[in-house]
Amino acid sequence: MFKSKWIFLFIFSTLTFYSSASSYEASQVGISKDRLDKIVPVLEDNLKAGRFPGFITAVARKGKVVHFETQGYSDVEKQIPLQKDSLFRIYSMSKPITGVALMILLEEGKIRLNDPVSLYIPEFANTEVMVVNADGTTSLEKLKRQVTIRDLATHTSGIAYSFTANPQLQKIYAKERLSPYFFIDNFEALEVNGNTVVSSGKSFPDICSFSAALASKAPLMHQPGAKYTYSMGMDVLGCVIERASGQTFDVFLEERIFKPLQMDDTSFSVPASKIDRFTSLYAYPGDLGRLIPEMKNKIPEDLLMIKIDDRSFSPYLKPATLFDGGSGLVSSAEDYLKFAQMLLNGGELAGERVLSRKSVELMSSNLLPDRIKGSDDYIPGAGFGITVGVIEDPALLGQYGSKGMYFWGGAAATFFWVDPKEELVAVVMTQLLASPWPMRETFNALVYQAIDD
Numbered sequence: 001m002f003k004s005k006w007i008f009l010f011i012f013s014t015l016t017f018y019s020s021a022s023s024y025e026a027s028q029v030g031i032s033k034d035r036l037d038k039i040v041p042v043l044e045d046n047l048k049a050g051r052f053p054g055f056i057t058a059v060a061r062k063g064k065v066v067h068f069e070t071q072g073y074s075d076v077e078k079q080i081p082l083q084k085d086s087l088f089r090i091y092s093m094s095k096p097i098t099g100v101a102l103m104i105l106l107e108e109g110k111i112r113l114n115d116p117v118s119l120y121i122p123e124f125a126n127t128e129v130m131v132v133n134a135d136g137t138t139s140l141e142k143l144k145r146q147v148t149i150r151d152l153a154t155h156t157s158g159i160a161y162s163f164t165a166n167p168q169l170q171k172i173y174a175k176e177r178l179s180p181y182f183f184i185d186n187f188e189a190l191e192v193n194g195n196t197v198v199s200s201g202k203s204f205p206d207i208c209s210f211s212a213a214l215a216s217k218a219p220l221m222h223q224p225g226a227k228y229t230y231s232m233g234m235d236v237l238g239c240v241i242e243r244a245s246g247q248t249f250d251v252f253l254e255e256r257i258f259k260p261l262q263m264d265d266t267s268f269s270v271p272a273s274k275i276d277r278f279t280s281l282y283a284y285p286g287d288l289g290r291l292i293p294e295m296k297n298k299i300p301e302d303l304l305m306i307k308i309d310d311r312s313f314s315p316y317l318k319p320a321t322l323f324d325g326g327s328g329l330v331s332s333a334e335d336y337l338k339f340a341q342m343l344l345n346g347g348e349l350a351g352e353r354v355l356s357r358k359s360v361e362l363m364s365s366n367l368l369p370d371r372i373k374g375s376d377d378y379i380p381g382a383g384f385g386i387t388v389g390v391i392e393d394p395a396l397l398g399q400y401g402s403k404g405m406y407f408w409g410g411a412a413a414t415f416f417w418v419d420p421k422e423e424l425v426a427v428v429m430t431q432l433l434a435s436p437w438p439m440r441e442t443f444n445a446l447v448y449q450a451i452d453d
Contacts, residue, residue, distance in 0.1 A: 025064065025066070028064070029063075029066060032450050032451075035452065036059065036066060036447070038446055039057055039067065039069065039443065039447070042446060043443075044071060050304045050305055051304055051305065051435075052430050052435075052437070053073050053074070053279070053282050053305070054070070054082035054279075055429070055430050056068075056070050056071075056429040056430075057426075057427070057428050058334070058427045059424070060337060060424070061422070061423055061425075061451075063341070063345075065337070068084070068333070074278070075279070075280040077307065082279070083277060084334070085265065085332055086279050086333075086429075087265060087278045087279060087330050087332055088330065088331060088332070088429045088430075089309075089330055090330065090336065091327045091412055091414065092408060093331070093408055093410040094324070094325055094326060094328055094410075095327075095387045095408055096388050096416075097253065097257065098234055098387055099234075099363055099385075099386045099387030100339075100354065101249075101252060101256065101257065102237055102241065102387070103359040104354070105244050105245060106359065107356060107359055111149060111240065111241075111244050115148060116148055117146070117148065117152060117236065120239065120243045123215035125146070126215075126216070127147065127220060128220070129143060129158060129219055129221075136168075138168050143224065144223050145224055145225070152233035152240070153237065153386045153387055154228070154368060154385075154386065155229055155234075155384065156224065156226070157233040158220025158221050158226070158231075159220060159232050159233045160221045160229050160231050160232070162174065162179065164230045172217070176213065178217060179202075180202060180204060180207060180322055180324040180327075181202070181324060181327055181328070182201075182309075202322045206323075207236075207239045207325075210235065210239075210322065210324075211235070211236045211238075214236065225369075226372075228378065232326055233326075234326040235324045237326075238323055241325070253266075253323075254267075260349075260352040261335075261349055261350075261352065261354065263339060265331060265334070265335050266330065266331040266332070266336075266339075267320075268320035269316055269317070269318060269319050269320040272317075275311070275317060277332075278314065279311055280307050280431065281307070281308055281311075281412060282307050282433070284433070285306055285434075286436060308433070332429075333427050336416055336427050336429070340416050340417075340425040340427060342354055343360055343364070343418050344418050344424075344425050347360045362386065364385050364388060364404070364418070364420075366385060367386065368383055381394065381396035381397030382397055388406040388408050389407050390405070391403060391407075399441070400444050400447075401417070401448070402419050404420055404421060405421070412430065412433050413430050413432045413435040413440070414427075415440045426443070
């Protein structure tokens with residue numbers, strides 16, 4: 001719901017995810033199956049037009065999965081069909097998972113939202129703030145206050161991404177290779193079987209090395225808490241979680257979230273046993289240069305879709321050592337549906353409690369002060385909680401949903417939301433970077449028009 005982002009009653013353990021509900025079953029939870037079935041032909045039209053490689057869409061209401069459909073391909077050129085258990089790069093949909101990890105430690109008293117980040121990453125005590133002068137030159141000023149955990153969790157720290165940074169800060173990020181990700185800031189293009197794909201490593205061996213470098217080698221773009229800037233701050237949260245818990249971030253997620261929820265297909269890399277379920281990554285060339293500046297002018301812009309990471313050569317096939325909670329996870333539609341249902345249930349799923357109800361309520365409440373909500377980056381009707389966007393006024397926002405609905409999406413056009421009022425969760429998985437198509441809004445409308453109670 002922020003401009004900088006839009007670049008961009010069964011127990012679940014016994015549910016069968018691989019089929020949608022019958023008309024009778026859907027009607028029992030207030031869903032018209034006939035109206036919900038409109039999702040498939042609308043998405044099929046987009047596939048036929050060559051806009052997306054494929055889709056998995058899933059909807060559950062009142063604990064009942066009423067829609068779980070698969071269309072299109074894992075790899076278009078090789079004509080490999082998408083599978084119900086296909087694995088996707090979920091990019092920024094990693095953030096809400098990081099948010100849940102943070103809330104677990106808040107519950108245990110190991111972290112507090114107002115803690116200075118420097119308690120966990122000392123380098124942040126000396127971070128300074130960039131000032132851009134009228135002539136385009138820059139100077140530095142001291143922090144008016146320390147960056148806090150709350151700042152990291154709400155994109156108000158002053159950290160940015162390359163694509164949300166001002167030109168001066170963007171140059172520093174590029175020079176110092178300050179990114180924890182594949183593709184952004186550290187890759188080289190090559191050709192594999194006639195397809196443009198990306199070969200990439202990561203610039204740092206682990207998330208705390210990245211966090212320390214970010215704090216010491218780059219200034220903040222603005223004072224902490226001054227405004228909302230979509231950022232790498234949530235990756236820094238991974239280091240905070242490591243140091244507060246005494247575990248590496250991947251192990252913490254596995255033990256505290258993935259195992260309890262039986263999210264067996266969510267991780268920072270794709271193991272050899274699951275390679276055949278992985279998807280290739282595509283991009284819309286027209287806007288890719290803004291998301292990944294190094295790709296500008298390297299891909300013909302008259303194409304609708306081009307493969308940039310072949311599933312057979314992807315860096316995700318190598319074991320990860322840098323666990324980036326802002327963008328690094330791979331997951332399946334089924335796994336993420338479980339995660340979303342846990343949140344809707346107030347932190348519990350199939351008898352396993354991950355969070356308390358009050359923690360979920362805090363996580364999904366708006367934490368942005370009014371002075372930030374009045375800024376140019378804010379779209380009226382929306383707010384932001386701990387790692388998730390929050391709808392405060394659907395009518396003002398001009399979007400289907402309910403007050404209190406919360407959500408987030410990923411760079412490759414994945415999306416999810418939780419609507420407590422309607423007892424509804426929804427997930428869409430695909431793999432298209434820099435999508436110009438309003439598929440999230442379309443899917444949202446198609447789901448809500450099927451409510452029939």
